[in-house]
Amino acid sequence: MHSVLYAALKRHSPLDASDLRALKSLDFERRKLRDKQDVVRQGEKPQTAIVVLDGMFTKYVTLRDGRIQYLSLHIVGDLLGVQSVFFPEMDYGISAIGENAVIAEISHQEMRAAMKARPEIGYAIWRQTLVHASIFRQAIVNNSAREPTVRMAHFFAEQYYRAHSGENLRSGECYFPLTQSQLGEALGISVVTTNRAFQEVRNNGGVDWRPRQLVVHDWAKLVELGQFDPAYLHLARPAG
């Protein structure tokens, strides 16, 4: 878990040996989750922050009428629920999607101590929360101003780009265990529209989607269709 977190933070933050040592001293508990199992629910007051070790997790909101809106997807290295270190009550839920979903739980106390002892760790975590905020902003743009096909292509592009840390993108795969229904709930469109939009993306976007796996065979095409510009993800290296 320490190396996973360190690697993720290192991507945008200058951590030194002492910081690494501090990270290594963090106590944590490993936890495996089933498909669709909640890590935290909206309204709860968790005592831990979460590092994704494997699989996929999602932040989501449940509406009055029971409908769900997914806010973001998260993969290895993502640090979740940082907000709960500062504001006790969760205004969104976190749940696992798919199998092999594993997290490490780190107590708020430990987190606070590490940030206090090594301010640069605090800044690194802060940067991560800023990137996540940036992803939220793009989701607003995407779900508000782009038509279903473009929207979906952009979403795929973001997932793929993040899964590969912005490197070696030309072609490849990434884990993508959502159902079409869930994808629709992320994009703010109905299942039927999701299905039809996907067929167009498959035909014109240089991607395919086998169960649990997104297959990109023409990255440039996907970028073009999705109007994807990764600047907002603030990874050190520009798109390759």
Place this chain on the structure above:
Amino acid sequence: MHSVLYAALKRHSPLDASDLRALKSLDFERRKLRDKQDVVRQGEKPQTAIVVLDGMFTKYVTLRDGRIQYLSLHIVGDLLGVQSVFFPEMDYGISAIGENAVIAEISHQEMRAAMKARPEIGYAIWRQTLVHASIFRQAIVNNSAREPTVRMAHFFAEQYYRAHSGENLRSGECYFPLTQSQLGEALGISVVTTNRAFQEVRNNGGVDWRPRQLVVHDWAKLVELGQFDPAYLHLARPAG
């Protein structure tokens, strides 16, 4: 400016006398902006962070085809562009809306120094960025999963609630200098739909909207129509 920032941070963070002193020592430059004038543009690399002193500001994204998507509105006390302290390049723009738009610019250096000298100031600012992230999340939910009328009511409620810091909400006003066209660009709907949705909100939502001013005469009604639950804003006091 110092008291404005201090008051805003105090709302969610425990700052002491030394923190206040540190804030007071911050050097800044006051700047007045015209309606629609940019503070920073997407892609630029500003050297300062921004405290809103008066009027209204907005974060927005410009799409390829020139369309605009507004991301959030900001008022007195909001600290903007904190991200640029950590990531040089802006992935969104900030501009003034309406008259009497005044900001204070604080150099990144000064910001960094203050956070280093007084960690609690850093945490307070961090909390602000977390609240803004939370507002983004709600915007995703709002623009993706709620129909125009409800969406608009929710948006109004959020504005009004934030303008009043969650206090004395029963009835009152708040500054709201957008045009209907801009409101549409915030909600992800066309001008025509905006206009029609507004008429319904006016009729059933306990609000009115005079030029530049949002008038709430029945807060409970607005909350009901907009399905507004202010938990996500993480102000200390619950709704009154």
Place this chain on the structure above:
DNA sequence: CGCATTCTTGACACCAGTCAACGTTAGTGG
């Protein structure tokens, strides 16, 4: 007073949602 912007309304087309049925796949237990 006159011009530009904003607001408002109607008509129309079309995209996206809903409903419903069927096909496909994966997982379970006999």
Place this chain on the structure above:
DNA sequence: CCACTAACGTTGACTGGTGTCAAGAATGCG
């Protein structure tokens, strides 16, 4: 190994909401 089931994917038909276009009314500013 196959039968059975539940979840998921796919398709068609229909409806309604939302966007676009266009024109006129109201407002505000110089």
